[in-house]
Amino acid sequence: MTAGSFEPGGTGRALAGLRARVRRARAKGAGKAATERARRLLDAYLATAERHGRAAREVAAGMARGEVALAIGTATRDALMSDPPVVVRRAACAEGCAFCCILRGGDGGTITETEATRLHDALAPLAGQPDGRDWHPDACPALDPVTRACRVYDARPMICRSFLSTDAAACETNATGGAAAGAGLIGSHLDYLAAHALARDALRGTARVPTYSLARIAAGAVAGETADASLDAARHATGTLDDTCRNAARAGQITNS
Ligand code: SF4
Numbered sequence: 266m267t268a269g270s271f272e273p274g275g276t277g278r279a280l281a282g283l284r285a286r287v288r289r290a291r292a293k294g295a296g297k298a299a300t301e302r303a304r305r306l307l308d309a310y311l312a313t314a315e316r317h318g319r320a321a322r323e324v325a326a327g328m329a330r331g332e333v334a335l336a337i338g339t340a341t342r343d344a345l346m347s348d349p350p351v352v353v354r355r356a357a358c359a360e361g362c363a364f365c366c367i368l369r370g371g372d373g374g375t376i377t378e379t380e381a382t383r384l385h386d387a388l389a390p391l392a393g394q395p396d397g398r399d400w401h402p403d404a405c406p407a408l409d410p411v412t413r414a415c416r417v418y419d420a421r422p423m424i425c426r427s428f429l430s431t432d433a434a435a436c437e438t439n440a441t442g443g444a445a446a447g448a449g450l451i452g453s454h455l456d457y458l459a460a461h462a463l464a465r466d467a468l469r470g471t472a473r474v475p476t477y478s479l480a481r482i483a484a485g486a487v488a489g490e491t492a493d494a495s496l497d498a499a500r501h502a503t504g505t506l507d508d509t510c511r512n513a514a515r516a517g518q519i520t521n522s
């Protein structure tokens with residue numbers, strides 16, 4: 266075994282090989298500070314997995330599906346929300362306020378395979394019912410067109426958990442093509458994206474690490490498409506994750522530091 270390889274079925278030295286790959290990996294687009302922060306978080310995750318004797322194959326599969334990025338993003342989000350910055354405490358977000366669920370541009374946001382599968386499974390039983398597009402043509406199909414609440418709240422992806430605003434009117438302006446201030450992503454979202462980009466680079470040549478279009482997955486699920494068909498149709502080109510990282514890094518983050 267070389268220093269940078271890992272034995273998919275093994276533990277111990279095998280996970281050390283995976284950690285070595287993460288140390289060399291790049292998260293294109295995320296920027297240096299966000300990349301190094303995500304690398305520390307990902308390495309801490311792998312160190313914990315190593316201590317618990319988890320198999321490298323299982324951990325690598327979780328990285329490929331996005332479970333690891335999701336766990337990292339969720340942990341940093343929970344930490345941020347335990348001592349929320351002023352902008353979070355002043356958020357105007359409330360159930361039924363859904364301008365942020367109008368998905369201009371058609372893609373709806375970058376999500377991992379774990380999130381795509383979870384979203385599809387939660388929406389599939391609602392196939393054929395009126396959906397968000399009966400309220401607004403560009404709304405997410407997961408939205409309830411009457412109450413304007415998310416119909417799959419527990420299964421909503423990280424992008425939906427990361428976005429907030431102090432001004433609902435600004436969100437309405439932005440949903441119609443404007444550029445009003447007040448809305449933004451909390452910092453944990455860049456941790457999640459950069460960790461997934463690092464995972465993809467670390468697993469290069471050993472596993473596919475795709476991302477998907479939220480809007481396409483939701484549209485397929487409510488149209489009665491199988492999960493496999495929706496995932497095939499919604500899979501992003503490789504560069505989309507890089508672009509998503511770049512856009513999130515440029516947009517600035519809401520943090521409590
Ligand atoms: S982000 Fe904007 S549109 Fe979405 S719930 Fe918050 S205030 Fe409403």
Ligand code: SF4
Pocket residue numbers: 365366405406407408409414415416417418421422425
């Ligand atoms: S999944 Fe739910 S919260 Fe996310 S955009 Fe769709 S309706 Fe809105």
